[in-house]
Structures are given as structure tokens and as C-alpha cells.
Amino acid sequence: MNKAVTDAVELLKRLIATPSLSRDEARTAELISGYLAEHGAAPERLANNVWVRSDGFDPTRPTLLMNSHHDTVRPAASYTRDPFAPTVEGDRLYGLGSNDAGASAVCLIQTFLTFRTRKLPFNLVLAVSAEEECMGENGMRALLPALGRIDMALVGEPTGMQAAAGERGLVVLDCTAHGKSGHAARGEGVNALYIALEDIARLRSFRFERESELLGPVGIAVTQIEAGTQHNVVPDTCRFVADIRTTDAYTNEETVEILRAAIRSDAVPRSTRIRASALGAEHPLMRAARAAGRTSYVSPTTSDMALMPFPSLKMGPGQSSRSHTADEFVLLTEIGEGIAVYENYIEKLALEYGKTLG
Numbered sequence: 001m002n003k004a005v006t007d008a009v010e011l012l013k014r015l016i017a018t019p020s021l022s023r024d025e026a027r028t029a030e031l032i033s034g035y036l037a038e039h040g041a042a043p044e045r046l047a048n049n050v051w052v053r054s055d056g057f058d059p060t061r062p063t064l065l066m067n068s069h070h071d072t073v074r075p076a077a078s079y080t081r082d083p084f085a086p087t088v089e090g091d092r093l094y095g096l097g098s099n100d101a102g103a104s105a106v107c108l109i110q111t112f113l114t115f116r117t118r119k120l121p122f123n124l125v126l127a128v129s130a131e132e133e134c135m136g137e138n139g140m141r142a143l144l145p146a147l148g149r150i151d152m153a154l155v156g157e158p159t160g161m162q163a164a165a166g167e168r169g170l171v172v173l174d175c176t177a178h179g180k181s182g183h184a185a186r187g188e189g190v191n192a193l194y195i196a197l198e199d200i201a202r203l204r205s206f207r208f209e210r211e212s213e214l215l216g217p218v219g220i221a222v223t224q225i226e227a228g229t230q231h232n233v234v235p236d237t238c239r240f241v242a243d244i245r246t247t248d249a250y251t252n253e254e255t256v257e258i259l260r261a262a263i264r265s266d267a268v269p270r271s272t273r274i275r276a277s278a279l280g281a282e283h284p285l286m287r288a289a290r291a292a293g294r295t296s297y298v299s300p301t302t303s304d305m306a307l308m309p310f311p312s313l314k315m316g317p318g319q320s321s322r323s324h325t326a327d328e329f330v331l332l333t334e335i336g337e338g339i340a341v342y343e344n345y346i347e348k349l350a351l352e353y354g355k356t357l358g
Helices: 003-016 028-038 098-114 140-147 192-203 252-263 284-291 332-357
Strands: 044-046 049-053 065-070 086-089 093-096 123-130 152-155 163-167 168-176 221-226 238-246 266-269 296-299 310-312 330-332
Touching: 003 028, 003 093, 003 098, 003 332, 028 049, 028 098, 028 123, 044 140, 044 296, 049 140, 065 098, 093 332, 098 123, 098 330, 098 332, 123 140, 152 284, 163 284, 168 192, 168 252, 192 221, 192 238, 192 252, 238 252, 252 266, 284 296, 284 310, 330 332
Parallel strands: 065 123, 065 152, 152 310, 163 296
Antiparallel strands: 044 049, 049 123, 086 093, 093 330, 163 310, 168 238, 168 266, 221 238
16 A cells, blocks of 8 residues: 555544544544644634645635545444444454545545645645534534635545436425314214325326436435324324435425425425535536546435535445445555545546636
């Protein structure tokens, strides 16, 4: 392993050994901030988010945000290892957060340090953020206003170093059908359960007029239902939950209003902030990915890309299938590949912007 890879692996071991559950990441924030300072950068901190600008920052140039997160989910009950004990066995480094998204974070940190003082046609901002796993208010949502103008982002998540050009958004609708109670034997009342079933059938067959070129159709799935208090009483209310996977064809707010108009039940969104992300094929981020030999795809998972109102691409070492699993691990060779691909990607992106900026 070269020095950058060795340093990344050692930093990742330190991060694994320092618990950083969502909303409790102060110790890893301190560790990352100290590491960047030791290597010549001047990091800033907002809550448990750590961020730093490249040298010679020029506000007249575009700015690339390099982002990953240092918080983790809680360890699964089925762990057979100490989740906070970094252990290397062969090519595997075991530990909570090793794959999601510690490997991406340390690879981006090393890549930023490599390019921090180099002349590029764009600025670099590295942000290692908190509360990604819970979409918390003190993570990326709080950090973005502090970063100033961002033109594009490279988001580090386990994608096998392939380029996720988009991900669907999410709206959860809490729906309530209203009827009128009555005695079941007498056929009295208005059965709210039947109203809900009619609405569920409408949602199941509903098709939106527009379809995203990249993300396809909006996805609708009813996943929970609850009604009734006893067998002989016609229920006057029925509650059900709809999981809506949104696309860039409609805003989340537009999606909610269209579905509200299609059903009789009340429909209340829990949140509309998790938005779809779709990167155009000719954006410099995508052109650079193709030039770097990366395959593009649509990610089935959600990340902080959902909170970013600018073009973004998700790419990082590790595999999404390992995330949130017991005995989580990342391959040491994946960390080496991650740094090599990130460095190549920044060089290809610089060529793209060199072309457009002259």
C-alpha cells in the first residue's frame, strides 16, 4: 500500500474505534478536525460537521463539494464481533461504519489533501458531515447554509466506485379515511375501511402524467393499515400509510397534491424534504465519470444528496449491500481503489472545466 492508502486505513481504524452514532458524533468530529489540521489544512466545525476549503479559494470559480458522513447506525443485535474493535483479517477490515461510510470519508479526506494546494479550475470544499443516517437537523441541513455557494457535489457512499447519477426522493403519507360507525349486523354506518380500500386500489393503479427520463415512474406502495375496534362495529376511521418514491418529474409538494386529489382519504406528508436527485448525462460531473471509466446507474438508497439543491453524483468504495449489516466490513483493496479513482476523477473533472473555462 502507498502512503495515502496506509494513512486512510489507519484513520479509518481510529474512526471505527470511536463510537459515532447519529447525533452523538462529537468525538469523531474532533478526530477528523485534528487530523486535517495535522496535515496542513484549516478545518472549521459546525456542531459535529467538519469542513475545510482548498487553498487559494476563488469565489469567481465553480466550487465542488466533496462530502461523506462520519455518523453510523446502531450496531445490529446479531453482531458476532465487537463493532468498535477494528480488525483486519486478510483483505477485510471489520467494524461498524467501515463500509458505510467510513471508507468513503477517509478516501475523500486523502484525495482532498492531495489536491488541496493544487491549481484547479474549481474550488474544493471537503465536508465530513453528521446525522446523515437519521437525516437530522444538525447534519447537512444545518451545514449547507454555512458553506456558501456550492455548484456541484461528489458524495461518498458505498457504490463499488460506480457513479450513481440519481436517487429517488421519499414522501411518507399518513392517510385517514373517514366514515360513520354503526352496527355490523344491521348494515348501518359508512365503513371507513371500504373507503380506504378503494383509495388503496386507486393508488395501486395510479399513473402520473410525466415520467422522469432517468428515474422512471413515481413509485407508490401502501405498507400499513389499521381500522376497527371490535368485530360487530363498522369502523368510522381507517388509517393507512403510503410510501411514495418521488422523481424529478414533479416536486414532492406537487406529488402530494396530485395524490390528494385522486383519493377521498385525508393525506398528510410526514416531510417533503427528501427530494429526488437526477444528474444530466452531459453535466461535467457525468462526463468526468465516463472519462474515468465509471458505469452510471440509479441508486436504490437515499443519502444527503436528497438535501442538495445543486447537481451531485454519488460514488464511493464498498458495497451498499453491506451497509447496516452485522459484522460490517470493507476491503483494504477497495480503499486503495477508492483513492485512485477519486484522484483520477478530480483530474478528469478538471479537464472538463478546463475546456469550458478556457
